[in-house]
Amino acid sequence: MTPACSRVMAVTDPTMPLPLEGLLAGGCPLEIEIGCGNGRFLAARAKKQPQTLFLGIERMLSRVRKLDKKARRLGLDNIRILRLEAFYTFYYLLPPHRARAVYVFFPDPWPKRHHHNRRLFSPLFIDALWARLEIGGTIQIATDHQEYFSDTRKRLAADPRFAEIPSMERDESEQTDFEMLFRRQSLPIGQCAFRSLPHTETPLPPLMIDESDEPRERG
Numbered sequence: 436m437t438p439a440c441s442r443v444m445a446v447t448d449p450t451m452p453l454p455l456e457g458l459l460a461g462g463c464p465l466e467i468e469i470g471c472g473n474g475r476f477l478a479a480r481a482k483k484q485p486q487t488l489f490l491g492i493e494r495m496l497s498r499v500r501k502l503d504k505k506a507r508r509l510g511l512d513n514i515r516i517l518r519l520e521a522f523y524t525f526y527y528l529l530p531p532h533r534a535r536a537v538y539v540f541f542p543d544p545w546p547k548r549h550h551h552n553r554r555l556f557s558p559l560f561i562d563a564l565w566a567r568l569e570i571g572g573t574i575q576i577a578t579d580h581q582e583y584f585s586d587t588r589k590r591l592a593a594d595p596r597f598a599e600i601p602s603m604e605r606d607e608s609e610q611t612d613f614e615m616l617f618r619r620q621s622l623p624i625g626q627c628a629f630r631s632l633p634h635t636e637t638p639l640p641p642l643m644i645d646e647s648d649e650p651r652e653r654g
């Protein structure tokens with residue numbers, strides 16, 4: 436991997452899959468964290484596994500900048516950051532069956548029922564997740580939101596493309612910022628993990644724009 440000054444990836448052609456292969460020398464493993472925040476987990480893993488490329492997807496600019504700064508300060512050349520929306524990235528931009536692991540720690544829970552359609556773990560996201568994971572690749576999930584946790588776990592457990600496995604062990608250095616906050620408050624944290632299984636490949640369906648997503652006047 437060629438060290439770059441900034442670890443933030445430029446998307447030069449959004450009509451094409453991301454040019455990750457140039458970064459993945461010799462077919463090195465790719466691991467992706469969605470909503471990586473300030474990157475505490477990602478940086479700790481990247482330090483431990485220098486031969487793996489770690490891609491953080493985060494849409495909040497201040498967090499992207501913090502992680503970029505941290506990766507440069509620590510000389511972590513195996514981190515790349517995408518300031519993009521994760522569903523879009525999975526659906527359109529990532530190469531097929533390439534990620535060895537995907538991590539989703541403390542995703543926005545969107546607790547109100549009428550906001551549930553904004554949650555990451557929709558049926559279409561799960562299709563895209565399977566299509567981007569290597570066969571045998573893993574998804575690790577943690578959240579403090581019990582209802583979102585059991586809903587997501589149920590969805591994946593009922594999906595023939597995934598099998599539940601024990602969650603990974605993470606030491607203190609691999610806890611995320613939100614996790615440390617929730618642990619300090621003694622909030623219960625749900626964790627689960629799944630492995631992707633071989634399954635008939637079907638193309639991701641074309642997306643329909645839900646009218647309820649159209650901008651509306653407030654009030």
Ligand SMILES: C[S@@+](CC[C@H](N)C(=O)[O-])C[C@H]1O[C@@H](n2cnc3c(N)ncnc32)[C@H](O)[C@@H]1O
Nearest residue numbers: 470471472493494495520521540541611612613
């Ligand atoms: C609750 S925070 C958790 C951050 C970090 N994982 C942690 O545990 O400290 C959720 C993060 O996911 C990011 N995020 C939420 N939805 C996203 C999406 N669809 N695409 C990219 N980033 C997203 C938010 O900007 C935020 O930084």
